[in-house]
């Protein structure tokens with residue numbers, strides 16, 4: 001019973017390894033015969049959308065483009081930093097999706113041609129009737145001086161994978177008495193409570209393993225932006241946290257191991273985790289799906305169709321304008337809603353009103369969690385929040401519910 | 416390799432489609448489905464929860480489903496997770512969503528319990544059958560739900576909530592069951608959870 005999620009999910013990761021390594025062939029891009037939905041991005045939104053189109057109407061062909069052979073979950077990845085979980089326990093394959101009849105091609109979409117209704121993949125092209133785009137976020141490297149040139153050395157660990165493992169290694173290798181600096185970008189960014197959960201996990205690890213060390217959090221926002229009182233209460237058990245609000249980091253120098261804030265303060269580090277500002281995934285920007293801010297994509301609240309291009313739906317972290325956080329739970333909900341909308345539209349049926357739901361659990365230690373829950377309705381064609389609810393405190397029960405959530409939602413996406 | 420896997424599935428589904436005309440009533444059909452898909456993030460696809468903590472909704476009697484949702488929405492059965500979702504269900508149509516889950520194939524939890532715990536639970540289960548029935552399937556007339564096949568972790572945490580008067584605190588109709596739970600040591604609650612979870 002130590003790690004039920006891991007046990008219940010062995011099948012996905014095991015199978016994933018077997019199928020790794022099949023390169024797509026020219027025939028995979030052949031002219032389509034029947035109705036085809038193409039999905040860009042095999043993360044939280046894209047996997048769900050691809051699976052649910054097939055579940056709702058197996059006569060529709062679904063092609064999913066995703067360069068990575070394995071899916072690594074961002075939710076629960078902060079627990080890898082503290083050593084509470086392994087990266088293997090949050091890594092899964094795409095084979096169950098294939099069993100639903102989704103054609104998973106491990107490739108990158110390089111351009112979208114909305115008029116021709118085609119996705120370019122290098123020299124190949126993939127025609128679609130409807131396109132669902134869920135490319136997540138890209139980092140705005142240029143917003144922090146010195147970052148673009150040091151991308152490989154300054155870790156974000158904000159896309160779970162090798163960087164998560166490397167940051168955990170650096171934390172373990174840090175001498176007792178060292179300084180770990182975590183920097184948080186201004187909102188809006190992926191997963192509002194994520195950096196504060198990470199603060200708890202790093203602080204928990206240091207408290208138990210390197211009690212003379214310090215964690216300095218440089219937050220561009222004036223205060224904790226999510227579950228504020230709950231995180232403050234949790235941090236009371238971690239005197240090793242030094243939190244500085246309104247401290248936007250504008251410069252990094254890996255040579256002198258120093259970051260500089262907007263106010264001109266210089267902060268030395270032994271280990272640095274710099275979370276850069278973010279925008280919609282690159283393909284969404286190059287395909288002109290982003291708004292005037294050149295960062296995020298506006299969509300119809302019922303169908304997730306782009307307000308800029310017909311037949312192209314955008315979901316997940318890349319979207320803006322709905323009263324929802326950038327969370328995996330929301331991306332999963334948008335995946336289901338957009339899939340059912342696309343199936344209705346392809347069958348000339350009315351799209352039923354559907355609203356997302358959100359729960360974000362955050363682990364505040366190795367065994368306790370807190371949560372925020374949001375419910376929504378549709379009013380005047382827009383998504384409107386019904387209410388937001390917080391757990392009254394932290395507990396092991398909510399941590400166990402978090403494990404239940406992860407088990408269910410990973411299966412909803414990839415099972 | 417990939418195409419070998421996929422083509423037969425595509426062909427079979429096309430064939431099925433040709434035979435049946437349209438896809439039959441599936442887990443995404445019915446007026447409750449567009450709301451119910453949101454629940455699978457925790458309760459599993461079509462309410463068939465695979466986890467130890469989230470209750471199975473598939474095949475749940477609609478009288479009990481509706482009571483639970485109404486109690487959550489009213490803040491009577493307190494749950495920070497369920498209160499907002501319950502309000503969302505009420506907003507979109509409680510009857511439709513209840514009918515949706517009632518129509519899904521009843522599954523049992525894949526989480527298994529220690530056989531010794533199941534045996535100890537069986538020996539203590541007589542005190543439950545007065546209300547939940549000898550089979551544990553519940554009794555709509557008395558407002559008592561089915562316990563069988565639910566995840567052991569879920570059953571145990573609900574019994575602990577009863578014991579601490581944290582599930583529907585102060586509810587006069589639950590006085591007897593709460594008084595009973597208060598007499599049972601926590602370890603025996605775990606055994607009872609293991610037993611009722613294993614009953615088919």
Ligand SMILES: Cc1cc2nc3c(=O)[nH]c(=O)nc-3n(C[C@H](O)[C@H](O)[C@H](O)COP(=O)(O)OP(=O)(O)OC[C@H]3O[C@@H](n4cnc5c(N)ncnc54)[C@H](O)[C@@H]3O)c2cc1C
Pocket residue numbers: 040041042043044045046065066067068073074075076077078107108109110134135136137157158159160190191194281282283315316317318326327328329330331359360361362
């Ligand atoms: C540390 C951390 C903790 C988090 N914790 C939680 C949590 O507890 N709960 C929660 O709900 N959310 C959490 N989140 C947020 C969650 O991970 C994101 O909101 C979610 O991943 C968004 O889904 P998405 O589909 O938009 O993007 P992603 O899941 O990032 O998927 C995008 C995919 O698109 C692919 N892609 C990009 N461009 C292309 C292209 N051109 N062609 C093909 N493929 C492409 C990428 O490879 C990627 O796999 C957390 C995030 C972080 C970083």
